[in-house]
Amino acid sequence: MSSFAGVSVLDDGMLCPSTMTFVSTSSDCGYHLLVVKGYARTKETPNGQSILSHDFGVGGYRWSIKYYPNGIISDRADVVSLYVHRLDDDDGKHVEAKFSFSFVDEVEWQNPVYIRGMKTCSFSSDASSWGFYKFMKIDALERLMNLDKDDCFTIRCDIMVCNAENDAGGTQVLLPDIHRNLNNLLHNKVGADVTFEVGSDIFSAHRCVLAAQSKVFMAQLFGPMKEGSASLDVIQIKDMEATTFKALLSFIYTDSFPDMKEDEMSQATEEEAVKYEMWRQWLQNLLVAADRYDVQRLKYICEKELCKNMCVSSVASMLVLAEQHHCHRLKEACLKFIQVQSPSCLQTIIASKGWQHIIATYPSVLNELIAKVIASNQQLVLK
Known part of the structure; x- marks a missing residue:
């Protein structure tokens, strides 16, 4: 359980002096609250510039939060960026830590599904800040947090120090990490008792791990579906790409969304545009896999990413996908x-193959x- 590591209040676009008392917890897990009051004033901060939280201590190290109201990247001023910064990085140590950002204002946003987390990061003098350049689009933040009414919100930053270099140069484990242990299982295959053939690729896995994360795998590996199978030591999957199945396994073992370097795929060059389209198609394939194996958290994340990355050429196919796999959002x-x-x-949408499929299969x-x-037009008439 995380221990309280203080609170920072931003008011009138700057850090309130009354919250500048350093708070530290001896625990390796701690959280700091960043209260943004007068959000409209923080929007006056230029793109690329941050507002710093007060320093706080977790796991024996000093940290702060960097809040970029208009994004950290010059060509993405339409997003909010959030970073965790390690302050005492001049001691030559590499500190391994996990962190997450979440909203605490609304009850529904405290669900783990809405938390933006990251795999274990190595904080050092060369890389003292880690975070999300596109934590959330500004218009989505203002709409979902109802900022027109309250003009404030609170972000919780959880930090878990996993390990750090000791003075002898070795590594000292400070806190057991179940997801790291599962990640080790995924890569070293110790105790693997089931094999999947996906195309020409072979994947070894652990029945208990898969069954714990998926009702479908539970039924397939331990339930009634097992009784009807001649052998489950080797399971062939012929209707899924190996990269998709690998990403599904990775999520089941680590609870982390596969790193597809979205920031690199959002460039404007033709080559990167092709990569971006490939990434979007990969997301759709992964959503199908998550739905097939009933990995609901992964399905939700894929759905959320697709909602943010649709275009005229892809919206019809996404609509078909949503109808086929019951993705209401x-x-x-x-x-x-x-x-x-x-x-x-x-006209472009109507001429697409996806739209023709909708007409033929999903007239509803x-x-x-x-x-x-019609409803939208009626509202405009009434106004």
Whole structure:
């Protein structure tokens, strides 16, 4: 359980002096609260510049939060960036730590599904800050947190120091980490008792780990489905790409979303645009796999990422995907996206293969879209 490591209050666009008392916890797990009051004033901070929280201590080290109201990257001023910064990084040590950012204002946002976390990071003099350049889009933050009404929100930053270099240069484990242990199992295959053949690739895994994370794997490996199988020592999967299955296994073992370097795929060059489209298709494939094996947290994350990364050329196929796999959030996002498109963009959408598939297979979706357009027009007339 995390221990309290102080609070920082940002008011009128700057750190309040009354909260500048250093708070430290001897525990290796601690959390610091960043209260943003007068959010509108923080938006006056230029792109690339941060507002620092007060220093706080966790696991014997000093930390702070870097809050970039208008993003850290010059061409992405439409996002909020959040970073954890290690202050005492001049001691030559590499500190291994995990961290996460979450909202604490709304009850529903305290669900682990909404928490932005990261795999274990190595904080050193060469890399003293780690975080999310695109923690959340500004318009999404303002809409979801109802900032027009309250103009404030609170972010909780949890830090868990996993290990650090000792004076002799070795590594001292400070806190057991179940996900790190599972990650070790995934890579060293010790005790693996089931093998999957996916295309030409072979994956070894542990029945108990898979069954604990998936009801489908539970049924397949231990339940009624097992009784109808001649052998489960080697399971062949012929309708899934190896990279997708590997990502599914990685998530089951580590509870971390596979690193696809989204920041590198969002560049404007033609080559990177192709990579970005490949990344989006990979997300769709991973969502299908997550739904097939009932890994709901992974399915939700894929759905959330797809909602943020749709375009005219992909929205129809995403709508089909949402209908096939009961992704209500993605479906609503697609319908809203279509509603606001220009006539020329609508023509492009209607001419796509995905749209023809919707007409032939899911005519009810068209009825929903028409109903939403009518309702929206009626509201405009009433105004």
